[in-house]
Amino acid sequence: MKSYNLAVIGGDGTGPEVVREAIKVLDTAAKKFSLKLNYTHYDIGGERYLRSGEVLPDSIVAELRKFPAILLGAIGHPDVKPGILEKGILLRTRFELEQYINLRPVKLYDERFCPLKDKKPEDIDFVVVRENNEGLYTGAGGFVFKGTPHEVAIQESVNTRRGVERCLRFAFEFTRKRNKDKKLTLSGKTNVLTYAFDLWDRAFHEVGEQDYPDIKRDYAHVDATTMWFVKNPEWSDVIVTDNMFGDIITDLGAMVQGAMGIAAGGNINPQGTSMFEPIGGSAPKYTNKGVINPLAAICAGQMLLDFLGETAAAKAIEDAVIKVVREKVKSLAASKMGYSTSQIGDLVAGSL
Numbered sequence: 026m027k028s029y030n031l032a033v034i035g036g037d038g039t040g041p042e043v044v045r046e047a048i049k050v051l052d053t054a055a056k057k058f059s060l061k062l063n064y065t066h067y068d069i070g071g072e073r074y075l076r077s078g079e080v081l082p083d084s085i086v087a088e089l090r091k092f093p094a095i096l097l098g099a100i101g102h103p104d105v106k107p108g109i110l111e112k113g114i115l116l117r118t119r120f121e122l123e124q125y126i127n128l129r130p131v132k133l134y135d136e137r138f139c140p141l142k143d144k145k146p147e148d149i150d151f152v153v154v155r156e157n158n159e160g161l162y163t164g165a166g167g168f169v170f171k172g173t174p175h176e177v178a179i180q181e182s183v184n185t186r187r188g189v190e191r192c193l194r195f196a197f198e199f200t201r202k203r204n205k206d207k208k209l210t211l212s213g214k215t216n217v218l219t220y221a222f223d224l225w226d227r228a229f230h231e232v233g234e235q236d237y238p239d240i241k242r243d244y245a246h247v248d249a250t251t252m253w254f255v256k257n258p259e260w261s262d263v264i265v266t267d268n269m270f271g272d273i274i275t276d277l278g279a280m281v282q283g284a285m286g287i288a289a290g291g292n293i294n295p296q297g298t299s300m301f302e303p304i305g306g307s308a309p310k311y312t313n314k315g316v317i318n319p320l321a322a323i324c325a326g327q328m329l330l331d332f333l334g335e336t337a338a339a340k341a342i343e344d345a346v347i348k349v350v351r352e353k354v355k356s357l358a359a360s361k362m363g364y365s366t367s368q369i370g371d372l373v374a375g376s377l
């Protein structure tokens with residue numbers, strides 16, 4: 026029997042509730058596919074910070090490195106100043122564990138939930154490969170004359186050839202393996218960000234020409250990308266972009282696939298510890314009401330198993346999610362699903 030040790034961080038707000046349902050489904054899949062999943066839970070998040078002043082102890086970062094994968098609920102607390110937990114927990118983990126890819130599939134499971142007119146599941150099935158360690162997220166920059174009328178605030182985008190190239194290579198490999206349209210689109214802003222996206226663009230074509238001649242290369246400015254997401258989502262196969270643009274367009278992607286409540290992502294270190302999460306955030310106003318949609322967390326669990334190489338178990342979870350989405354839920358939005366959080370978990374586990 027194959028056995029995996031997994032770290033679990035429920036985190037803030039509705040995080041623990043949705044992670045509970047993800048584990049319910051993972052355990053059901055594990056039983057069916059003869060896997061053993063061992064969970065180690067970490068108490069990290071806003072409550073711990075408010076209680077003890079600790080954000081993410083170094084000792085926990087060291088422990089996290091020993092796991093092949095982490096399941097994360099959500100980070101973000103209404104009583105903590107924005108940035109402290111996000112940078113101190115989420116971004117620190119992404120950076121220190123070198124999870125340099127943020128993989129965000131955008132897939133419509135049922136056309137009832139698509140806000141776009143006349144778009145069907147076959148029209149909306151693409152993946153965003155977001156660079157996850159660089160760009161505007163490194164925290165480079167600073168203030169001069171802070172709080173005075175002469176104040177200067179600088180926020181720098183860091184793009185290294187190594188960082189960009191490893192992201193592009195991952196995206197090319199992923200496009201090849203996915204084997205859909207074999208098309209990789211670079212989304213950028215070469216007309217304005219003439220340093221950063223000049224590097225991206227050159228690296229994109231150099232790497233593509235040299236090592237991925239079988240993959241079609243396409244380019245779209247990021248503003249136009251948002252237009253295509255709405256107008257012609259069927260034109261996208263795999264999209265690769267920088268950290269900030271990837272953050273922005275994947276919220277739009279989540280809505281196009283129905284709701285934040287179904288959108289999952291993976292922070293991937295192909296050689297190390299990866300972390301899987303629902304991308305919707307901690308949703309404080311729904312906390313502990315049993316109304317939040319756990320499907321995104323369940324799909325994060327599916328991505329986790331897929332990453333571990335348990336593709337059959339992952340596929341079974343996806344099929345079960347599709348069945349529940351198509352046959353049961355009334356809406357993907359919190360409190361409108363027609364079922365409670367734990368009932369959705371039961372339904373998915375049941376149809377496994």
Ligand code: IPM
Pocket residue numbers: 100101111112115272304
């Ligand atoms: C996301 C989130 C994070 C990000 C925040 C919470 C720091 O929006 O995972 O998309 O900006 O990456």
Ligand code: MN
Pocket residue numbers: 272273276
């Ligand atoms: Mn985001």
